[in-house]
């Protein structure tokens with residue numbers, strides 16, 4: 714069996730924000746790209762960096778605000794169930 718591992722990334726509010734979820738890296742990258750380059754740069758500076766080619770293996774923790782900004786809260790498929798990583 715091939716061992717699968719995931720990378721965890723997070724927005725800078727992880728320490729202070731009360732609530733958030735893990736999101737599929739692919740969705741996060743897509744959502745960031747949809748922001749347009751200037752907003753995308755700003756947003757990217759709020760997250761711990763990862764190579765976008767790693768996105769399928771990345772789980773990104775985002776607070777509610779960041780998720781709302783990326784409109785990920787409207788995309789239930791983007792949410793990773795933390796108990797079901799395989």
Ligand SMILES: [Zn+2]
Pocket residue numbers: 724725726727730775776777778779780
């Ligand atoms: Zn945040």
